[in-house]
Amino acid sequence: MKKSLGAKTLTSPTPVWIIGTYDKEGKPNLMTAAWVGICCSQPPCVGVSLRKATYTYGNIVERKAFTVSIPGEARVKECDYIGTATGKNVDKFARLKLTAVKSSIVDAPYVQEFPWVLECRVIHTIEIGLHTEFVGEIMDVKVDSSVVNSRGLPDVGKIRPFLFDPANGTYYGVGADLGHAFSTGKSTR
């Protein structure tokens, strides 16, 4: 028997991405975002939804670019802090002793200490309501050499990205390998 919980953003889990931008004066900023996801394969794009009240919103409107730094679970505390402080008042890179690397491709910085980075230029801006979705074309993906697997791809087991459950406000790690896509379902045929 299903129980109605109302019209709410109850779904789980969501990714934890760290969005890197520059402000008008060139100060690098970070925010934690979970209202995000891949939204197109060709061109490769991600959607990142932000409230206008965030410092990052103004930065993206100004610079038309952002990066996504994907942290490992050892960084959960820093990422939680990034999600609670605002770049209007704090230099989060300095506060957390993180290094801002200027992307050579887009007008935005990324976090040197985080293993996986997407460099994005904004190609669509969609006004939805409280949130504005920025669709960013992925211009390049960069991953630390130490966490690339033998196939040359990011190794989730080494990187250990983590998740956010908005229903209960809890962070979770990535769990057990449940099988390979486009093959595990064959036994149902």
Next chain:
Amino acid sequence: MKKSLGAKTLTSPTPVWIIGTYDKEGKPNLMTAAWVGICCSQPPCVGVSLRKATYTYGNIVERKAFTVSIPGEARVKECDYIGTATGKNVDKFARLKLTAVKSSIVDAPYVQEFPWVLECRVIHTIEIGLHTEFVGEIMDVKVDSSVVNSRGLPDVGKIRPFLFDPANGTYYGVGADLGHAFSTGKSTR
């Protein structure tokens, strides 16, 4: 040292959502989608990106509605199958012995056997490239009573939603609890 992997949809993990729709004749269909996410809090919305070639694409254009059924990891094989077959040729509900429940709120069916459902009406359609993003306003969320926690919210530990790693084509479970948001970061201040 970061290695450039090119302009690709390399990010991980992504959710595994089962999208429910009706076709012109009222036949219910399912597809597996990972290019998805929450994209607004007010009104509560999700974005679901699909290729025009999918059967679901035509159904959503026709009906302006879809559901998201969130499966538990015990259903990984069925969900992988749903992602490899097409509703043009197969009745996936019948094939997998799943029950299509007609939403009383939107013009789309959901999966009775899956514990968590979002019922959505399309409020924006964004042509990005190979994929079209449908922004669906969440009109209601329904969860099996047996997997709601003491706070009346979906219990991720009981539901055990699972994830897709597009980089390597692997499904993963949800792992360890890493702490509570908006509090675990306090120790960094």
